[in-house]
Amino acid sequence: MTRFAPSPSGHLHVGVARTALFCWAYAHGRGGSFLLRIEDTDQKRSSDSASLGFLKDLEWLGILWNEGPTYTRADGSVVGGGRNGSYFQSERLEIYNREISRLVAAGHAYYAFDTAEELDAKRKASLAAKIPYRYDRTALGLSKAEIDANLAAGKPAVVRCKVPAGAIVIKDEILGEATIPAGEVDDFVIRKADGFPTYHFAVVVDDELMGVTHVLRAQEHFTNTAKHMVLQDALGFRRPTYGHLPIISNPDGSKMSKRDKDKTLRAAVVQKGLTGPPAEFLDETRWKAWLADKNTQLDITDAMRLAAILDVVLPEINVDDFRRSGYLPQVLCNFLALNGWSPGENIEKFDLEFIKQRFDLSRVVKTPAKFDRVKLLSFNCDAITGMPREQFAAQCRLHGERYHPEFLAKLTPEQFTLLADASHERSKTLEDLYRVNRWVVVSDDALTWEQSKNVSKTMLDGTPRGLDRLRELKPLFDGLADWNVATIEATVKGYADTHCEGQLGKAAQPLRVAVTGGTVSPPIFDTMAILGKASSLRRIERCLQRFEQPGA
RNA sequence: GGCCCUAUCGUCUAGCCUGGUCUAGGACACCUCCCUUUCACGGAGGUAACAGGGGUUCGAAUCCCCUUAGGGUCACCA
Numbered sequence: 001m002t003r004f005a006p007s008p009s010g011h012l013h014v015g016v017a018r019t020a021l022f023c024w025a026y027a028h029g030r031g032g033s034f035l036l037r038i039e040d041t042d043q044k045r046s047s048d049s050a051s052l053g054f055l056k057d058l059e060w061l062g063i064l065w066n067e068g069p070t071y072t073r074a075d076g077s078v079v080g081g082g083r084n085g086s087y088f089q090s091e092r093l094e095i096y097n098r099e100i101s102r103l104v105a106a107g108h109a110y111y112a113f114d115t116a117e118e119l120d121a122k123r124k125a126s127l128a129a130k131i132p133y134r135y136d137r138t139a140l141g142l143s144k145a146e147i148d149a150n151l152a153a154g155k156p157a158v159v160r161c162k163v164p165a166g167a168i169v170i171k172d173e174i175l176g177e178a179t180i181p182a183g184e185v186d187d188f189v190i191r192k193a194d195g196f197p198t199y200h201f202a203v204v205v206d207d208e209l210m211g212v213t214h215v216l217r218a219q220e221h222f223t224n225t226a227k228h229m230v231l232q233d234a235l236g237f238r239r240p241t242y243g244h245l246p247i248i249s250n251p252d253g254s255k256m257s258k259r260d261k262d263k264t265l266r267a268a269v270v271q272k273g274l275t276g277p278p279a280e281f282l283d284e285t286r287w288k289a290w291l292a293d294k295n296t297q298l299d300i301t302d303a304m305r306l307a308a309i310l311d312v313v314l315p316e317i318n319v320d321d322f323r324r325s326g327y328l329p330q331v332l333c334n335f336l337a338l339n340g341w342s343p344g345e346n347i348e349k350f351d352l353e354f355i356k357q358r359f360d361l362s363r364v365v366k367t368p369a370k371f372d373r374v375k376l377l378s379f380n381c382d383a384i385t386g387m388p389r390e391q392f393a394a395q396c397r398l399h400g401e402r403y404h405p406e407f408l409a410k411l412t413p414e415q416f417t418l419l420a421d422a423s424h425e426r427s428k429t430l431e432d433l434y435r436v437n438r439w440v441v442v443s444d445d446a447l448t449w450e451q452s453k454n455v456s457k458t459m460l461d462g463t464p465r466g467l468d469r470l471r472e473l474k475p476l477f478d479g480l481a482d483w484n485v486a487t488i489e490a491t492v493k494g495y496a497d498t499h500c501e502g503q504l505g506k507a508a509q510p511l512r513v514a515v516t517g518g519t520v521s522p523p524i525f526d527t528m529a530i531l532g533k534a535s536s537l538r539r540i541e542r543c544l545q546r547f548e549q550p551g552a
Numbered sequence: 553g554g555c556c557c558u559a560u561c562g563u564c565u566a567g568c569c570u571g572g573u574c575u576a577g578g579a580c581a582c583c584u585c586c587c588u589u590u591c592a593c594g595g596a597g598g599u600a601a602c603a604g605g606g607g608u609u610c611g612a613a614u615c616c617c618c619u620u621a622g623g624g625u626c627a628c629c630a
Contacts, residue, residue, distance in 0.1 A: 005630090006630085007629080007630050039630060040630095041629090041630080042629055042630065044629085045629070045630085112628095114628095116627095116628075119627090119628085123627090127553090130553065130554090131553095131554085132553080132554045132555080132626070133554095133626075134626095156628090158628055170556090172557095175556090175557065175558090176557095178556055178557070179556085180555070180556070181555070181556095184554085184555055184556085184626085185626095186626090188627090189627080189628050191628085192628040193628055194628075196628090198627090198628070198629085198630085199629070199630045200630095202630095203630090218624095219557080219623080219624060219625095220623095220624060220625075220630095221624095221625095221630090222556070222557070222624065222625075223555075223556060223557095223624075223625045223626075224625080224630095226556095244557090244624095246558090246623085247623070247624070249623085251562095251563075253622080253623085335564090338564060338565075338579090339564070339565095340564095341565095342564085342565055342566070344565095344566060344567090345566085345578095346565095346566070346577070346578045346579080347578095348564090348565090348578075348579055348580095349579095362569095365558095365564095365565075366557075366558055366559090367557095367558055367559070367622090367623080368558085368622080368623055368624085369563090369564065369565090370563060370564080371563095371564090372563050372564060372580065372581085374563085374580065374581060375563075375564065375579075375580040375581075376580090377580090378579085378580055378581085379579095379580085381592090381593085385593070385594095425592075425593055425594095426591065426592040426593065427592085428592080428593095432592095436591080454590090458590090492589085493589095496589085503589085504588095504589045505588090505589045505590075506589085507589080508589035508590070509589070509590060511589090512589080512590060513590095516590095518590090519590055519591080520590055520591045520592090521590070521591075522590095522591085523589070523590085524589060524590080525589090
């Protein structure tokens with residue numbers, strides 16, 4: 001039994017997703033069970049019970065749990081449940097209290113009444129004196145009567161674990177053995193003043209009661225393991241096998257944080273010299289507050305709008321960000337698995353089934369990994385290129401229905417299929433089609449031409465100019481009865497053969513600029529076929545007018 | 553700062569445990585060329601690493617020590 005035990009959240013961080021993936025793979029790879037438990041013992045952070053949005057991220061990735069919160073999938077099937085519930089720690093307070101009473105009675109834990117201010121002062125004093133802070137056990141000196149009096153008086157009380165003297169040896173399947181010297185672990189709190197257990201306590205109790213035998217978690221928990229071992233000994237619990245996974249960070253070594261998105265935006269605001277909020281964006285006060293406080297975050301819709309205005313790309317942090325950017329779930333899993341683990345034999349591309357069968361703690365690396373989005377993109381590109389045509393079109397449509405309904409609404413099914421087929425081999429993500437083909441959804445009379453060097457070069461440079469060729473091409477299309485890729489191709493190629501010494505680009509580029517407003521699009525025959533005859537001709541006509549003006 | 557962990561191309565990594573087959577392999581990125589109607593894709597080449605210093609050994613990327621560097625952690629967060 002392996003478990004994945006996140007704190008509740010609306011979104012799944014990719015690093016956390018990798019932990020889930022490895023836990024899932026480890027359990028299923030050796031006939032075990034995969035348990036999901038919600039660690040919601042922080043009332044401040046977990047008060048929002050609707051913050052289980054990350055479950056849909058797990059579903060999307062294909063990581064489903066045998067035991068845990070009940071969850072209804074998109075297809076109506078239900079996962080989760082189990083005999084060891086509740087799988088929400090906030091609903092297990094009685095169990096924790098029972099175990100804490102046991103510890104107190106046995107002398108392994110004790111009440112403490114120090115105030116936050118007192119502890120803070122001591123901590124600061126230690127810092128000033130350059131000695132490491134440890135809880136000084138003042139509360140341990142309290143008599144039974146004093147404790148009872150404080151309790152009766154309703155004084156805020158925590159329970160601390162009485163950590164026995166002596167070094168603690170952590171055994172880890174990935175990192176090997178580490179010895180934490182005696183005195184390093186102080187008497188940590190196991191029950192907070194609000195009556196909730198701390199993470200350390202709840203984890204130990206639940207892992208035992210739920211039958212967890214293997215704990216895979218991020219390396220940031222490594223030194224916590226000592227505390228958990230102390231607790232296991234005091235409670236008489238079994239010791240699970242531990243494996244601490246290397247941390248995944250940004251390419252620059254910084255922690256991958258949801259705040260990176262706002263950080264990127266703030267940097268762009270400064271770089272572009274924006275003084276006030278862009279028109280129709282946030283109001284002045286909200287804007288200023290957001291700019292001033294590095295800890296405030298825009299919601300995803302606002303962040304994306306601002307990113308579009310500033311023309312910056314937001315870094316993907318959560319699984320859902322990658323989904324929105326058009327990555328395939330199996331590719332994300334594949335790539336995530338490669339951060340911290342490898343199957344060897346120069347194998348790099350694989351699916352969930354492969355990970356399940358091959359994942360093994362002995363091949364997990366000990367060093368932190370920097371998350372390389374460029375390589376992920378390359379993997380995604382390969383996966384998309386390798387898809388059958390119909391599958392790409394279908395997946396792309398699904399992606400559009402979720403993220404670009406207004407785009408889809410402007411296309412007929414036939415147009416969409418043509419566009420998807422034409423975009424397939426040049427797409428690296430499911431998002432690309434929607435990102436680079438704005439020309440499809442712009443109305444003929446609203447199309448504008450890019451003010452770029454490439455566009456003006458295409459239209460106005462050389463002899464004859466692109467503009468002149470366009471004028472010659474237009475009547476050829478006027479007379480075209482059948483409008484499809486083949487007839488358009490024959491027309492353009494015929495023209496290029498006779499007028500451009502066979503150089504197709506001489507004819508294709510002016511046409512491309514005319515009908516799309518820019519120099520980038522799918523092959524020109526497809527592009528014009530998708531637009532249809534009327535649109536194509538109307539755009540060519542407008543383009544001629546636009547560039548024939550002197551000084552254009 | 554204390555404690556713990558780690559150290560192979562720019563990045564993710566193989567190799568390390570069981571020293572020789574490693575003039576260190578793969579992938580992404582980068583560079584060159586080819587293909588080409590734009591953008592991509594694709595094809596063929598190429599540059600590029602054992603952190604430094606001591607040992608052990610006939611022999612070290614592989615074992616040991618030191619230095620340096622990086623990461624993690626020191627909460628009534630998880």
